[in-house]
Amino acid sequence: MPSSFLHNSNDTVLDLRGVNKVFDVPGRPPYVAIEDFNLHLAEGEFVCLLGPSGCGKTTVMNMLAGFIEPSSGSILLDGEAVCRPGPDRGVIFQSHDALFPWLTAQENVEFGLKMRGIPAKVRSETAQRFLALVGLANEGRKFIRELSGGMQQRVQIARVLANEPRILLMDEPFAALDAQTRRVLQDQLVDIWQRTQTTICFITHDIGEAVFLADRVATMRAGPASGIKEVVEIDMPRPRERISDQASVYHRRIEDVISAEVQAALA
Amino acid sequence: MTKHIPIPVYYLFSVTAAVLIWQLLSVTVFPSIFFPPPTQVAETAVRLIENGTLPSHIQISLQRILLGFFIGSLIGFPVGLVLGANLLVRRLVEPFVHFFRFVPPIAWVSPAIIWLGIGEASKVALIIYTTTFMVLLNTLTGVVSIDRNKLLAARSLGASSLQCFFFVVFPATIPFIFTGMRLAMGNSFMTVVSAEMIAAQEGLGYMIIHARLFMALDQIFVGIICLGLLGWGTDTVLRFLIRRFGSRYQPVA
Numbered sequence: 163m164p165s166s167f168l169h170n171s172n173d174t175v176l177d178l179r180g181v182n183k184v185f186d187v188p189g190r191p192p193y194v195a196i197e198d199f200n201l202h203l204a205e206g207e208f209v210c211l212l213g214p215s216g217c218g219k220t221t222v223m224n225m226l227a228g229f230i231e232p233s234s235g236s237i238l239l240d241g242e243a244v245c246r247p248g249p250d251r252g253v254i255f256q257s258h259d260a261l262f263p264w265l266t267a268q269e270n271v272e273f274g275l276k277m278r279g280i281p282a283k284v285r286s287e288t289a290q291r292f293l294a295l296v297g298l299a300n301e302g303r304k305f306i307r308e309l310s311g312g313m314q315q316r317v318q319i320a321r322v323l324a325n326e327p328r329i330l331l332m333d334e335p336f337a338a339l340d341a342q343t344r345r346v347l348q349d350q351l352v353d354i355w356q357r358t359q360t361t362i363c364f365i366t367h368d369i370g371e372a373v374f375l376a377d378r379v380a381t382m383r384a385g386p387a388s389g390i391k392e393v394v395e396i397d398m399p400r401p402r403e404r405i406s407d408q409a410s411v412y413h414r415r416i417e418d419v420i421s422a423e424v425q426a427a428l429a
Numbered sequence: 430m431t432k433h434i435p436i437p438v439y440y441l442f443s444v445t446a447a448v449l450i451w452q453l454l455s456v457t458v459f460p461s462i463f464f465p466p467p468t469q470v471a472e473t474a475v476r477l478i479e480n481g482t483l484p485s486h487i488q489i490s491l492q493r494i495l496l497g498f499f500i501g502s503l504i505g506f507p508v509g510l511v512l513g514a515n516l517l518v519r520r521l522v523e524p525f526v527h528f529f530r531f532v533p534p535i536a537w538v539s540p541a542i543i544w545l546g547i548g549e550a551s552k553v554a555l556i557i558y559t560t561t562f563m564v565l566l567n568t569l570t571g572v573v574s575i576d577r578n579k580l581l582a583a584r585s586l587g588a589s590s591l592q593c594f595f596f597v598v599f600p601a602t603i604p605f606i607f608t609g610m611r612l613a614m615g616n617s618f619m620t621v622v623s624a625e626m627i628a629a630q631e632g633l634g635y636m637i638i639h640a641r642l643f644m645a646l647d648q649i650f651v652g653i654i655c656l657g658l659l660g661w662g663t664d665t666v667l668r669f670l671i672r673r674f675g676s677r678y679q680p681v682a
Binding site (some may be wrong): 227246247248249251252253255256259260261262263265273274276278300305307321322325342389429 | 482578579581586587588592596600601603678
């Protein structure tokens with residue numbers, strides 16, 4: 163199991179220290195979305211960020227991606243401050259509207275390589291390799307609208323992997339899929355993760371999904387001024403069962419941690 | 430059952446029925462020299478074709494439309510892209526866009542003739558004016574309505590601002606540009622006829638207004654039928670070209 167081995171190494175890929183995010187709203191007091199957020203991800207680690215809706219998960223993701231800047235604190239990728247979007251972080255969006263419908267699946271996967279001026283032949287070979295990795299070897303010529311929702315999300319995964327990012331940032335990537343497809347994609351993601359040994363930061367509000375996928379589950383407080391509440395280590399062997407005594411113990415434990423936060427979010 | 434019948438058969442049926450009703454009404458209920466039956470209109474059309482006037486009027490009008498349409502599209506499309514992509518330029522130009530879009534081209538006929546003369550330039554300029562606005566406004570709408578996620582994804586995949594513009598903004602806007610061009614084609618027909626009615630020696634608009642002097646309704650009907658058929662024809666060609674060369678951009682056509 164490469165993950166458990168890498169998991170113990172101290173090789174930090176992503177490091178968030180004392181991150182704050184304050185939004186200035188004209189005519190109203192500033193909104194403190196994130197306060198003193200601390201988290202680190204080790205090389206090859208799979209971390210799920212779990213929290214009630216509206217707690218600021220996506221704000222954290224947008225800062226990691228470099229779409230917005232933290233108000234204070236530091237976000238370090240391999241020791242260097244993140245300040246703008248870049249191909250070293252592969253962002254996977256919840257919706258397929260992030261894909262380019264005027265391009266085929268393969269052209270979508272080639273996009274990042276093309277922007278960096280990689281020759282067409284290399285681009286095409288690389289894209290085919292990553293399409294095969296996500297199980298879409300035969301769908302490369304199809305346009306995005308011709309693919310199912312699950313396939314579209316896999317194109318997104320292949321598209322960022324082709325850039326060989328240091329980390330995958332996934333913002334509820336399977337939330338819009340039906341339960342059956344979601345399970346298949348969760349299995350495939352674990353498979354891809356183990357084969358590529360990429361570090362993954364995965365946002366979800368689904369405890370079952372987090373327990374099945376993650377090495378560690380970082381739970382967040384309800385907003386405003388949200389931060390990490392507690393990090394739960396999921397010490398279960400892989401391949402994992404979705405339903406097992408062990409899984410339900412973790413499930414219940416995380417539920418206890420966040421139920422108070424959910425109440426607060428609804429109040 | 431209906432799906433086995435080709436669409437043109439429906440068209441042929443309803444058009445034949447309409448012409449028959451027209452014929453019937455014009456010889457029985459409203460027999461009048463001011464309501465010529467289709468047979469008489471057809472005779473006039475044949476006469477106008479044989480003496481060469483109709484083909485030359487058509488040619489002149491079509492030439493004006495196509496020239497103005499192409500130049501207008503070529504202006505409207507890049508200007509719309511820049512306006513959509515650059516907020517500062519947009520804020521500066523917006524008042525003029527909102528103002529002039531409500532000024533119909535026909536309102537400009539007199540200044541156009543005074544400034545550019547009675548010849549081709551004034552008519553083509555008016556068609557350029559109407560086409561530019563249609564294409565510009567639609568392009569602008571397209572740029573402004575791009576999914577934010579597409580731009581974020583492109584940036585995070587390593588695209589520079591310039592690359593985002595050429596590889597995301599531009600292709601994402603193409604369907605809107607196509608729509609703008611089809612709308613502009615319709616407006617070009619209205620514009621050219623208006624302009625030709627007010628000041629011209631040739632063209633379908635001139636033919637129609639000139640026939641009025643002689644109460645030659647048959648000739649007016651010939652002109653109207655030609656406009657309808659030409660408009661339908663150019664739109665069909667445009668749609669075919671969009672489907673042929675632009676299918677990957679999911680045209681709205």
